[in-house]
Amino acid sequence: MTANGAAPPARGPALRRHVSPLRILLAVVLILSFALAGAVVADRIDTRLPVMATVRAIDAGQVITEADLAVVRVAAESTVTTVPETDRGSVVGRTAAVPLVAGALLSPAQLGAAAWPPKGQSVVAVGVKPGRLPSGVTPGSHVLILIVPTATAAGTGSTPPVVQAEATVWSLEEAKDQSGDTAVSLLIAAADGRRLASVVGDVTLVQLGVGR
CATH class of the missing domain: 3.90.1210.10 (Antifreeze-like/N-acetylneuraminic acid synthase C-terminal domain)
Known part of the structure; x- marks a missing residue:
């Protein structure tokens, strides 16, 4: 009853929307079809x-x-x-x-017959003691090699001058004799390589800036 004594209007039956399983299946099939078509198109336009x-x-x-x-x-x-x-x-x-x-x-x-090192260059390996190799040196770094000879010049009693040359680092690896040294392979001009290989002394590498 309402406040004025009138009966409330009767409500009709609640409406329920019935979704057909067939329609759900059709929607799923359409979604998968569009996804597959998109993948095929993307693969066909891939220029890689x-x-x-x-x-x-x-x-x-x-x-x-x-x-x-x-x-x-x-x-x-x-x-x-x-x-x-x-x-x-x-x-x-x-x-x-x-x-x-x-x-x-x-x-x-x-591919083909080995053509390394390039003509006019050689690869030289040097052992560098701890503290004489900058931490930023990696393969490809341009470096200045300084070798302080440990032997005096024959018959003079004086120490030979420091030998130096520029090179590109090819590889670095820890020496296998547990000395703590680093074995550095250097790509260097052939003439400089022969000079360095003939000197016995302590090696120091100085990293050079890009563009040198």
């Missing part, structure tokens, strides 16, 4: 190319094996020479002409 790359470091003259290779997709420019995935079989069994780092994209010029 499958090419060969290295998965580990390879020395010059080393035979390349299947385990050394991986396929990567790159947006290679027309000026970049790469080895397509379809030529994988022609790479396996060949030798690396130059040292290759892990993750490097292969190019035909990097």
